[in-house]
Every structure is written in structure tokens, then in C-alpha cells.
Amino acid sequence: MxxxxxxxxxxxxxxxxxxxVVLLHGLFGRARNLGFVQRRLAATRRTLAxxxxxxxxxxxxxxxxxAMAQDVLDTMLHNTACPAIVLGHSMGGKTAMMLALSQPTAVRALIVVDIAPAQGGFDRLDLPDNLDSLAFPPHLDLHGTNDLLRPYIANDAVRQLMAQNIRQGDNPGWAIGLKDILAAMPDLMSWPQLPPGLHYDGPTLFIRGEDSAYISPANYPVMKALFPNHRLESISGAGHWVHADAPRRFTELVEDFLAHIP
Structure with missing residues (x-):
């Protein structure tokens, strides 16, 4: 795909x-969510979000x-962007890790943002199971979108995240494959069983938000086994959306890592 x-x-x-540099967003996000870091990196490099x-x-x-890792590889090859440095946040981070492990020659270096190669992630979204059957009015604007979602999603940040995925104007509706996403949630929450001994030797940077629980000491052994040439950086005052909570510090870490790739 x-x-x-x-x-x-x-x-x-x-x-x-x-x-x-290839940039991969998180669950219910889109390419533009990584716009700040993409604009910074694009000053000196070709970037593909x-x-x-x-x-x-x-x-x-x-x-x-x-399947998602294969999508990324196919798109890199189609755009003559292989090999590349791959950066992924959350679900995009798991996709990036899977790509590096399965196609190591396509990934020169890896940056994984606030997610571990393990079970977990996305457990704070708290989305209702019937969200894909939401009834839409004939016309919808941004204010109306928030009003429509409020009875289903109490958390302001999660509601704003989901609102960006609704097609507004006349004939509104979900612009994303919500049924497929909800059906895949068990797979997205988990981490595939890998062949024994599989690992990625390339330079790897994990960046976590200090206020996030998505990377914990319990994950360190599997991170070391799968990505032996990795280092972990924490950003104080940042949660799971590290790049949005601390964009300048996040970009500094990324640029410093890239500067030291041989």
C-alpha cells in the first residue's frame, strides 16, 4: 500500500x-502532527512525513x-527515499521499529518517540466502542464537531485529536478508517512475537516524556536485546506527546543524534 x-x-x-528522514505519526494522528520537527529538519535534509x-x-x-512497516517500505521505495533515517512517535514508533527489525538495510538510523517494543500504549484514549457508528448532521463546523464528540469523549486533548479526523462542511463523517482502526486495537496495543535473536544493529535513539509511562524500566531489557546500539533520553515536563510538549528540546535531541550518524 x-x-x-x-x-x-x-x-x-x-x-x-x-x-x-521519514516521519511517522501516532494513533489517530497524521503527517502534519510532526510539522514542527519536519520544518526544522527540512532546512538541511529531504523529509517525508x-x-x-x-x-x-x-x-x-x-x-x-x-503490514504497516511494509507500507512504509513500499512508499520509501516508490519515492526513492531508501535507505533513510526513520522517526516514529507512539504507534509510528512501533511501526518504525518493526521496519528496522524486518528490513534493516532500509533504515540507516532509528528514532523512537515515547513507546517501547512491548505490550502497551494508547490505554488513556478511553474511546467508546460505538464511535464508528456516530450519527452526523447534514453540516458540521469545528465548533459543532467538538459539541458532537463531547458526550462521547470527555478528555479535551483526546477530543481535539479525534476532531481532526472528522470531515467537516457538507456531508460530514469520519475521514479515517475508524472501523479498521478499532478492529486492530488489540494488535496495536501489543507487540508481535519475533524470531529468537532478531535485532537491529543501527544507531537508535529512544526519546521519552518524563511524565509519560509508555517507556518504563521494565522495558529496558527488551530494548537492549532488540536495539543493542541504542540510547535513551528523557525530556522533563513532557508527556506522551513529547514533540508537542517540548518541541525545541525534542528537535535539539533529534538534530544532535542526526549530526553523529556516520
Whole structure:
């Protein structure tokens, strides 16, 4: 499956050897969620922010991490962006890890944002099971979208996250493959069983929000086993949406990591 791509790059040709950077958003997000870091990196590198399947403007279909990693690889090859440095947040981080483990020659270096290669993640969204059968009025604007979702989603941040996935104006409705996403939630919450000894030797940076529980000391052994050449950085005052809570510090860590990739 070829994914929708938002590409940005420098005004002048990139230096020889400056590999492209692929950016992968989290659950119920889209490519533009990583816009701040993409704009910063695009000053010196080619960047490709992708809508993962069932998200943004990408096609819909059944989803799991091997399939999503294959989508990313197919899209990288289609856009002549292979190998690349791959950065993924949350669900995008699990997709990036799966890509690096299954296709290591396609991933020169890996950045994983606030997610571990383990069971867990997304447990605070608290979405009702019948959200995909939501009844939409004939016309909807942003204010009306929030009013429509409020009885179903009490958390303001989660409601805003979901509101970006509703098509507004005349004939409103879900713009994402919500049925496929909800059906895949057990797979998205988990982590696939991998062959013994499988690991990725490339440079790897894990970035966690200090106020987030998605990466914990219990995850350190599997992180070490799967990604032996990794380091972990924490950002104080940041939660799960690290890049939104502390964009400048987050981008500093990413740029410093990229500067040291041989």
C-alpha cells in the first residue's frame, strides 16, 4: 500500500550523503502532527512525513505492525527515499521499529518517540466502542464537531485529536478508517512475537516524556536485546506527546543524534 506523503526539503540541493528522514505519526494522528520537527529538519535534509494506513489521506485496510512497516517500505521505495533515517512517535514508533527489525538495510538510523517494543500504549484514549457508528448532521463546523464528540469523549486533548479526523462542511463523517482502526486495537496495543535473536544493529535513539509511562524500566531489557546500539533520553515536563510538549528540546535531541550518524 502506498501512503500519502508530505515532503519538504531545503531550497538548495542537499549535501552528498545527507540521508532523507521519514516521519511517522501516532494513533489517530497524521503527517502534519510532526510539522514542527519536519520544518526544522527540512532546512538541511529531504523529509517525508507519511500518513499511516487508515489515517490522514492514506488508503484504508486491515492493520498490524508488519503490514504497516511494509507500507512504509513500499512508499520509501516508490519515492526513492531508501535507505533513510526513520522517526516514529507512539504507534509510528512501533511501526518504525518493526521496519528496522524486518528490513534493516532500509533504515540507516532509528528514532523512537515515547513507546517501547512491548505490550502497551494508547490505554488513556478511553474511546467508546460505538464511535464508528456516530450519527452526523447534514453540516458540521469545528465548533459543532467538538459539541458532537463531547458526550462521547470527555478528555479535551483526546477530543481535539479525534476532531481532526472528522470531515467537516457538507456531508460530514469520519475521514479515517475508524472501523479498521478499532478492529486492530488489540494488535496495536501489543507487540508481535519475533524470531529468537532478531535485532537491529543501527544507531537508535529512544526519546521519552518524563511524565509519560509508555517507556518504563521494565522495558529496558527488551530494548537492549532488540536495539543493542541504542540510547535513551528523557525530556522533563513532557508527556506522551513529547514533540508537542517540548518541541525545541525534542528537535535539539533529534538534530544532535542526526549530526553523529556516520
Amino acid at each position: 502506498l501512503l500519502n506523503v508530505s515532503e519538504r526539503g531545503p531550497e538548495h540541493p542537499t549535501p552528498a550523503g545527507a540521508l532523507p 507519511m500518513d499511516l494506513r487508515n489515517h490522514g489521506s492514506s488508503p484504508h485496510g486491515p492493520m498490524n505492525y508488519p
